[in-house]
Amino acid sequence: MTHMHVAGVTHADVWGAGPQWLERPTDPNALDTQLWSSTTRREPSGEVTIGGIGVTGIVEQTQTPVYVMDEVDFRARAAAFRQAFADWDVYYAGKALLTRSVARWAMEEGLRLDVCSLGELVTALRAGVPAADIGLHGNNKSVEELRLAIEQGVGRIVVDSLDEVARIERLTEELDLTAHVLVRVTVGVEAHTHEYIATAHEDQKFGFSIANGAAMVAMVRCHYNPRIDLRGIHSHIGSQIFATQGFEVAARRTMKLLGQFVSATGSQLPELDLGGGFGIRYTSQDSPATPDQLASDLREIVEHESRAFGLTAPRMSIEPGRAIVGPAGTALYTVGTVKTVELDGGQSRVYVSVDGGMSDNIRTALYAAEYSAALVNRASTAQPVLCRVVGKHCEAGDIVVRDVFLPGDITPGDLIGVPANGAYSRSMASNYNHATKPPVVAVRDGHLVTMLRRETLDDLLGLDVGA
Template structure:
C-alpha cells in the first residue's frame, strides 16, 4: 500500500486505463468507513446521508454543487489530536478551511489556531479567538499583515526571512510593540509527498537553512534584539504525510540546532514546533496513522533526541493540517453528461461530467491528487464501469476523480459524493470561467447551518467596476 498520491500524467496508459491499485468493488453501494466522516452512511433507500441529513434534501435546499461538513466528525478529530498530544499545543491549520464558525469550534475544543494571511487572521479575530493562541505563518508577510498581528498581540509569528525580521523590528520600534517569534528552519528532509507540498528540502521558498548556518544567524539576531522574544524553532516537512519517519530526521536536526544555540548564547529556547501535515485517506490506497500512533511515535522521537543532546525537552507543538477537517467534508455534484470513449487496444473510459470541477477542487489538476466518488442519491444493482469524473470547465485537465468504478446505470441527474473534501477544496476554490463558488453547509444531528453561502452572479458582477 503506497504512502503518497499518484502524480502521473493526466491520461493513463490506454492499454490499462485504471491504476494498478484500483480494484473493482464487490459492492459499489458500500461506503468505505476510512474515507467518510463518522456519521456518513446510506439510508434504507440507498441515499447517502451525513450528520442526519440526506444529500438529496441538502441539494434540494441549497443547490448543487455543494460542500457538506460534518460537525460531529470535526469535533471528534479535534479532540482526538488534543487528547493524544496532551501537554503539547495543537494548532488547527486555518489554511485548510476557516470560517468564523470553524474558529469557534476550534476554540471550544481547546486547540490553538494557525493563520497565514490577513484574511485568515481577520476571520479568527472577528470570531473572538484569543490572539495569544494564534500563530502566523507566511513566507512574505506584508507590513500591514505584520502590523495587524503585532497590534492584536498574537502568540507567535513564524519568521521566514531576514527581510521579514527587518519589517517586524521596524514596526516594533515605531509603535512600541513587542514580538514573540519562532524561526522557521528547513531541516533538509525530503517528505514522501508531492513536490509542491514538500516544504523542508533546501531548494524551496520557506524558512532558513540549517546546513548553511542561515537558521543560526536568524536565531541569534532575534535573541539579541530588544523588541523580540525568541520562543524557539519551527520545522515543517510537508503535507499529506502518513508516518513519522521524516519527523525523526527533522527532530534530530532541530534538537541539535537548539543545543548549538544554547552553547553559543548560554540560553536554552523553550519551544519546538515539529509541524505536522498529517495525511488522510482520499482513496483506499491511503493508510494514514491515527492521532494516538502519531503522538506515541513523536513523543518517543523527541525524548530520545533530547536525551542524546543532554537538553531539557522543550515545549512541543504540532499542526495536524488537513487531518482534522479533511475527512469531515464531502462534495456533492450533479451529473450532467455521461460519455463513453473508446481507447486504443479495445479499452474504454466513461467520462462522467458534473456541475463543478477545477474551480471548486483544483487539487487533482495541481497535484494529480487522487479522489474517490460514489453514487449518492440512490443505490444501484448494476455492474460497475471504470469512469473518470470531470468538471464543466474549458480545460482538458479539469478532472475531479481520475479513475473510479461507478454503476453502469449512472445517468444525468444523479448525484455523486466525493469524500475527504473538507480541506483545500473550498479554501482553494476560484471563479474560473466566472463560476460562482459553492456553499459550505455544516450538518449535525439532523440540523443544517450555512457556514459560507453560495456565491451568485450578482456577487461576481459587483466586483466588475468597469463599463
C-alpha cells in the same frame, strides 16, 4: 499497505480494471467507512445521509456543487488530536478551511489556530479566537499583516526571512510592543509527498537553512533584540505525510540547532514546533496513522533527541493540517452528461461530467491528487464500470476523480459524492470561467446551517467596475 505518490500523469493509460490499487467493488452501493465522514450512512432506501440529513434534502436546500461539513466528525478528530497530544500545543491549519464557525469549533475543542494571511488572521480574530492562541505563518508577510499581529498580541509570528525580521524590528520600535516569534528553519528532509507540498528541502521558498548557517544568524539576531521574544524554532517538512521517519530526522537536526544556540548565547529556547501535515485517506491506497500512533512516535523521537543533546525537552507544538478537516467534508455534485469514449486496443472510458470541477477543487488538476466518489442519491443493481469524473470547465485537465468505479446505469440528474473534501477545496476555489464559488454548510443531528453562502453572479460582477 503501500502508498502511491499523490502525483501522477494527467493522461494515464487505461487498464481493464483501472490502476493497480483500485479494486472493482463487489457491492457497488457499499461505502468504505474509512473514506467518508463518521456520520455518513447509506440508508435502506439507498440514499446517503450525512449528519442525519439525506443528500437529496441537502441539495434541495443548497443546490450543487456544495461542500458539506460533518461537524461531529470535525470535532471528534480535533478532540482526538488534543487528547493524544495532551501536553503539546495543537494548531489547526486555517489554510485548509477557515470560516468563523470552523475557527470556533477548533477553539472549543481546545486547539490553537495557525493562519497565513491578513484575511485568515482577521477571520480568526472576528471568530473570537484569543490572539495568544494564534500563530501567523507566511514567507512574505506585509507590514499590514505584521502590524495587526503585533498590535493584537498574536502568540507567535513564524519569521521566514531577514527582511521580515527587519520589519518586525521597525514595527515593535514604532508601536512600543513586543513580538513573540519562532524562526522557521529548513532541515533538509525529503518528505515522501508531492514536490509542491514538500517544504523542508533546501531549494524552496520557506525558512532559513540550518545547513548554511542562515537559521542561526536569524535566531541570534532575534534573540538580542529587546523587543523580540524569541520563543523557539519551527520546522515543517510537508503535507499529506504518512510516516514519521522524516520527523525523526527533523527533530534531530532542530535539537542539534537548539543545542548550538545554547552554546552561542547561553540560553535555551523553550519551544519547538515540528509542523505536521499528516496524511488522510483519499482512496483505498492510503493508510494514515491514528493520532495516538503519531503522538507515541513523536514523543519518543523528541525525548530521545533531547537526551542525546543534553537539553530539557522543549514545549512542543504540532500542526495536523488536513487530518482534522479533510475527512469531515464531502463535496456533492449533480451529473450533467455521461459519455463513453472508445479508445485504442478495444478499451473504453466512461466520462461522467458534473456541475463543478477545477474551480471548486483544483488539487486534481494542480498535482494529480487522487479522490474517490460514489453515487449517493440512490442504490443501483447495475454492474460497476470504470469512470472518470470530470468538471464543466474549458480544460482537458479539469478532472475531479481520475479513476473510480460507478454503477453502469449512472445518468444525468444523479448525485455524486466525493469524500475527504474538507481541506483545500473551498479554500483554493477560484472563479475560473466565471464560475461562482459553492457554499459550505454544516450538518449535525438532522440540522443544516450555512457557514459560507453560495457566491452569486452579482457578487462576481460587482467587482467589474469597467465601462
